[in-house]
Amino acid sequence: FKIAVLAGDGIGPEISVQGVDVMSAVCEKFGHKVSYEYAICGADAIDKVGDPFPEATYQVCKEADAVLFSAVGDPKFDNDPTAKVRPEQGLLAMRKKLGLFANIRPVQTFKCLIHKSPLRAELVENADFICIRELTGGMYFGEKYQDNDKAYDTNYYTRPEIERILKVAFEYAMKRRKHLTVVDKANVLASSRLWRQIAQEMAPNYPEVTTDYMFVDNAAMKMIQEPAFFDVMVTENTFGDILTDEGSVISGSMGLLPSASTGESTPVFEPIHGSWPQAKGLNIANPLAQILSVAMLFEYFDLKEEGALIRKAVDASLDENVRTLEIQVADGAKYGTKEVGQWIVDY
């Protein structure tokens, strides 16, 4: 494995180390060779070279087998409306340049954390689904215009863009409970009607998959009322931005959820949480989302045992109360970022 490591901002560097250590430990155990190439991104890269996703970083990513990404973002940019470059633009540039058109976000609950869900336990305890978000099209990248009196964004999709993401979704459904929900707003949007039309054309190729269609407003409700309904959900970029975040919060385990972004070139694995600048350097950030993104990395390359071992270690750490502050049980010993990471490595 040639891994590009992009630690980014805030707690990024701290959790990145834990991901790398777990990656190394698993590679050692299973006899895989692994090497790391470190590169800058986000606010860190703006400070250093004025670009949140510099060309050099892109080259490192392009030549790697996978990217282990942590988090970007710094409040100094949020509070400065005159800033021309922002860390988030690095994210968008990375997605576009690496052709990361499929964002895969498992929404999973952990038994010992169900009480942290804002939903009533009986609703959420059986929730286990995957949100697949199109990541390089739609209003994020369509033609834009803004002056003092008017502005627009264009929600533009082409057939190949829609086909390739739906293919990913149907294939995930085949590997899981064979239930795909295509989320759109076909009663209003032309782009959604094309999505739905293409999904209906493709569905007969996956006769074992039950495919249903849901309007995005209904999906936002259903996810709260009956999250266990979903198996695989697929949607366009903007709707996906909203629904994946909604999904992550209902699980009560937001700090533990990893994600993968895959597409035309090197895939990227990263926690869904942000850079939590306030916690930087305090050794309190939970490294599990980063560590589970390493599990997703192995699974992407069909190395199931490697992935399963990491998941087992994570479950064991939770069961044994080897937990960071925010999920600590009242009388548990206190573990920091490093201690949790080391426990997983030792396991």
Add this chain to the structure above:
Amino acid sequence: FKIAVLAGDGIGPEISVQGVDVMSAVCEKFGHKVSYEYAICGADAIDKVGDPFPEATYQVCKEADAVLFSAVGDPKFDNDPTAKVRPEQGLLAMRKKLGLFANIRPVQTFKCLIHKSPLRAELVENADFICIRELTGGMYFGEKYQDNDKAYDTNYYTRPEIERILKVAFEYAMKRRKHLTVVDKANVLASSRLWRQIAQEMAPNYPEVTTDYMFVDNAAMKMIQEPAFFDVMVTENTFGDILTDEGSVISGSMGLLPSASTGESTPVFEPIHGSWPQAKGLNIANPLAQILSVAMLFEYFDLKEEGALIRKAVDASLDENVRTLEIQVADGAKYGTKEVGQWIVDY
């Protein structure tokens, strides 16, 4: 009062009658004259004249002081992809023709129904906010295109469109807890940046209002994690479609929530729930959302006592277990649509 009554489809006609009866009873008590003009819409109007919002209906609405709307929609259209006219188009036509640019949706909990919320009670019991959704702009009405290989929608907003809806929002905030949350995706969308810019220009005119800005993905999470945070929330059409539905479901009282759509011409008052075709004619639909939309109607005309009396009657009916099936307590007597309506009228 000259009221246009649009009963529409499914349970629409049944709940409409209850709304009208309550309107009449309150007008009688307070000495207001009221007259009703009935007009067709939705699937009913498609069946009769081939148009879900016929010109004649528009004229009736235009000449009225207010529209009392019930619900539109029929499954026979959902299952027929070849149908050229759909009931929902009547809704969109009504919004556009009457210039209903502001959709106001109070998210309110009823103590006795909190256990119906999918959220844990302690999170939702203090939730009390208003979602204000822009209703005649954005992707719903921007330029669209679709062929077999590509499609787009345009999220287009002009300064006057944004200013007038933000004005409504600031004024609501002034009448309430003086906290306005402007929801957008200004880190990605040009249209959102214009929204945010205009909101920032207007905020100094409302120095008593605390105005904050939130990305739509964060708002979708915050609404579940801490709904009591919100007082007044304002957003564009598509985001509003998603967030208002998410908001209504967290209250656990979806069947009880009314809404108002106001703008350039006659305002419209309606329940947020749909036409529930399966319940048509069974006398089981809850008339309270329709009845509370009559309260909103009075309040719109600054007739506070009239509105308050209706709200008091609704609270009393719930307390006395005069409730329709879906919110019936286990040992309560069974009340139908008519019986609940009559109880409120008598009260």
